[in-house]
Amino acid sequence: xxxxxCKLTLVFPLAAENRIVELLLETTxxxxxxxxxxxxxxxxGFADASVSERVRGRVSRSMLIAVxxxxxxxxxxxxxxxxxxxxxxxxxxxxxxxxxxxxxxxxRPTTKAGDGTGGESEETVQEATGA
Numbered sequence: 001x002x003x004x005x006c007k008l009t010l011v012f013p014l015a016a017e018n019r020i021v022e023l024l025l026e027t028t029x030x031x032x033x034x035x036x037x038x039x040x041x042x043x044x045g046f047a048d049a050s051v052s053e054r055v056r057g058r059v060s061r062s063m064l065i066a067v068x069x070x071x072x073x074x075x076x077x078x079x080x081x082x083x084x085x086x087x088x089x090x091x092x093x094x095x096x097x098x099x100x101x102x103x104x105x106x107x108r109p110t111t112k113a114g115d116g117t118g119g120e121s122e123e124t125v126q127e128a129t130g131a
Contacts, residue, residue: 001069001070001071001072001073002069002070002071003069003070003071004069004070004095005067005068005069005070005095005096005099006068006069006070006073006093006094006096007066007067007093007094007095007096008064008065008066008067008068008073008076008077008091008092008093009063009064009091009092009093009094010063010064010065010080010089010090010091011039011041011061011062011063011064011089011090011091012061012064012086012089012090013042013059013061013062013086013088014038014060014061014062014087016062016084016086016089017036017062019084020062020064020080020084021064021090023079023080023083023084024064024066024076024114027076027079029072031066031068031072031076032066032067032068033066034064034065034066034074035064035065035066036062036063036064036065037062037063037065038061038062039058039060039061039062039063040059040060040061041059041061043059054082054099062079066098067096070093072095075091077091
């Protein structure tokens with residue numbers, strides 16, 4: 001399984017948000033967390049849009065963003081396709097160069113430049129990405 005970190009982005013109709021979020025909260029192995037935001041889609045394919053959306057020229061969407069290893073992202077996409085197939089779900093994967101969480105200033109370990117510690121431990125990155 002590819003262990004390189006990636007960012008998975010899902011874009012889907014608002015009506016499917018609860019179903020997608022529940023699936024991600026219940027998936028095994030669990031993912032380290034994700035963010036959902038509201039978005040608007042622009043472009044072609046307004047056949048299923050509401051009258052209001054057609055007038056505005058955009059459709060309401062939910063966007064879900066998560067960082068995980070590439071192999072886990074592939075598994076999750078297959079699980080979504082099997083358990084929650086959606087006609088209007090778009091996704092993309094992007095490589096992640098770095099990922100971490102900021103620690104409070106008072107609890108940061110003191111490191112010297114070039115000492116090889118780099119701040120974020122390998123264990124922390126693996127825990128956050130599910131690797």
